[in-house]
Amino acid sequence: MGHFSSVFNGLAKSLAMKKRSKCSGREAAEAMAKEAKRNHSILHSSGTVNVDGSNNFASIFSKRGKKGVNQDCCIVWEEFGCQEDMIFCGIFDGHGPWGHYVSRSVRESMPSSLLCNWQETLSQTSLDPDVDLETQKKQQRFNIWEHSYLKTCAAIDRELEQNRKIDSFFSGTTALSIVRQGELIVIANVGDSRAVLATTSDDGNVHRVWLPDEESPGLAMSRAFGDYCIKEYGLISVPEVTQRNITSRDQFVVLATDGVWDVISNQEAVDIVSSTKDRTSSAKHLVECAMHAWKRKRRGIAMDDISAICLFFHS
Numbered sequence: 025m026g027h028f029s030s031v032f033n034g035l036a037k038s039l040a041m042k043k044r045s046k047c048s049g050r051e052a053a054e055a056m057a058k059e060a061k062r063n064h065s066i067l068h069s070s071g072t073v074n075v076d077g078s079n080n081f082a083s084i085f086s087k088r089g090k091k092g093v094n095q096d097c098c099i100v101w102e103e104f105g106c107q108e109d110m111i112f113c114g115i116f117d118g119h120g121p122w123g124h125y126v127s128r129s130v131r132e133s134m135p136s137s138l139l140c141n142w143q144e145t146l147s148q149t150s151l152d153p154d155v156d157l158e159t160q161k162k163q164q165r166f167n168i169w170e171h172s173y174l175k176t177c178a179a180i181d182r183e184l185e186q187n188r189k190i191d192s193f194f195s196g197t198t199a200l201s202i203v204r205q206g207e208l209i210v211i212a213n214v215g216d217s218r219a220v221l222a223t224t225s226d227d228g229n230v231h232r233v234w235l236p237d238e239e240s241p242g243l244a245m246s247r248a249f250g251d252y253c254i255k256e257y258g259l260i261s262v263p264e265v266t267q268r269n270i271t272s273r274d275q276f277v278v279l280a281t282d283g284v285w286d287v288i289s290n291q292e293a294v295d296i297v298s299s300t301k302d303r304t305s306s307a308k309h310l311v312e313c314a315m316h317a318w319k320r321k322r323r324g325i326a327m328d329d330i331s332a333i334c335l336f337f338h339s
Contacts, residue, residue: 049144053136056106065102068131072304073100079338080111080204085307086331087315089283095123095197096281096331097131105139109206112138113333117215117281119243120195126250127197129190133180134201141172141179162208162269169203169210170265177214181249181261196243196250199263200279204335207270209277212263214247220278220290233259276306276336283330284310287317297334306334 060066067073070085080102088094095118104112112135118127145168177199184192198215233243233254243251249261268274278293288296288310296313300306310332318327 049140050136053139053143056139057101057136060101060103067100068098070308073102081303081336082111082113083304083307083334083336084332085311087283087311087329089329090326091328093124094329095119095127096283096329097124097127098331098333099131099135100333100335101135104135104203105142107205109204111204111335112201113204113279113335114199114201115279115281115331115333116197116199117283117329117331118195118197119248120251122191122195123197125190126184126192126195129184129187130180130197130199130249133183134176134199137179138172138176138201138203141175142168145172145175165205165208166210166267169205169267173210173212173263173265177212177249177261177263184250185252192250193252196248198245198248198281202277202279202335204270204337209268209270210265211267212265214249214261214263215245220280220293233257270337272338274337276334278310278332278334280310280332281329283318283328284314284332286328287321288314303334303336307332310334 057066065073067082067084072081072083074081082100082102084098084100086094086096086098097116097118099112099114101112104110114131114134116127116131118124120126149164149168184190200211200213200215202212203210233246235254235257243254243259246258247260247262247264251259276297278297280288280293284293292313293310296310297306300309311330314330314332315327318325318330
């Protein structure tokens with residue numbers, strides 16, 4: 025896993041930026057996002073991202089379904105937080121009449137908010153980079169990310185409720201994001217999307233939330249941002265945060281919305297991406313396979329929006 029030197033180097037850069045601009049941590053994180061966009065290390069639309077010298081390679085593709093405007097959106101941020109060994113990937117699936125606005129709002133706010141909370145938590149954590157206690161370091165690193173995610177998601181949900189430009193009472197979004205830091209990958213899930221590693225093949229369960237004595241909204245998830253009409257009936261925005269230490273056996277991870285997982289199994293997704301000769305086309309190939317599967321398996325049902333991110337771990 026190595027030492028925390030790169031972490032502290034990135035933190036020092038961020039703190040220096042805050043000192044120069046005399047702004048808050050959130051403003052500093054947003055300034056870092058703007059700089060990353062100028063450096064073309066943030067990708068919001070279909071395509072690929074691969075910063076020179078990085079071991080990461082990410083392919084993104086999104087296809088509008090047959091239900092109207094595409095409510096899916098994605099983001100990949102290389103060198104997240106000024107860290108050469110860090111990358112942030114997020115995929116957001118909006119629902120309801122304002123779902124596309126909600127999903128994009130969360131996409132815009134989550135990375136900067138998470139970065140701010142990560143830096144704040146990191147600065148308050150006592151770490152000794154000269155002590156070689158690998159097990160302790162791994163656990164502490166995950167604890168920092170987990171705490172940061174919990175704080176971020178709570179803040180985003182509060183901000184969304186107070187946003188007068190977006191009607192999120194009957195609309196919301198799910199969110200699936202990962203942070204890779206060196207050989208650690210942290211997965212945070214708020215909803216029904218799924219992250220599948222090339223070495224895994226287990227499926228998740230779907231839980232629906234209904235209003236009492238009504239046949240609505242029947243959301244196929246128990247976690248989401250927004251949807252304040254049923255917040256008091258079981259819907260939460262608390263993320264499910266897990267970790268995995270990447271080994272040479274782990275080749276890539278697939279993040280996708282339910283437009284993929286409704287018709288493609290975990291193992292099928294792994295096989296599709298593995299069989300794609302050109303990595304730049306891996307996400308597009310997976311989405312196209314899902315489109316064909318919708319036509320075969322879901323005849324008469326309007327195809328959902330379909331989006332995927334394929335993050336490769338080795339250059």
